[in-house]
Amino acid sequence: MVMMPYNATWRNIRKLMHQVTAAEVMAKKQVLMSREADKYQPVMERESMQLVWDYYSNPREWFLHNGRYSHRYFIYPRLRLI
Helix, strand or coil: CCCCCCCCCHHHHHHHHHHHHCCCCCCCHHHHHHHHHHHHHHCCCHHHHHHHHHHHHHHHHHHHHHHHHHHHHHHHHHHHHC
């Protein structure tokens, strides 16, 4: 492909190569993401239960509860601190 002239055939081959490569990458990404989700499932469930309890026990400060939940749910797993 490197030495091919730039024409419709070259574009079609390049397009096909990108489609195949993208499909392989997405398949690998799905496997890795499912493993990560399984790893954090207990933490996510615990934080969800804590959020419901916080709403029940102190409903006037719901905005603080949302902040705590979003921080634990979205930030900590990305920092690998859990």
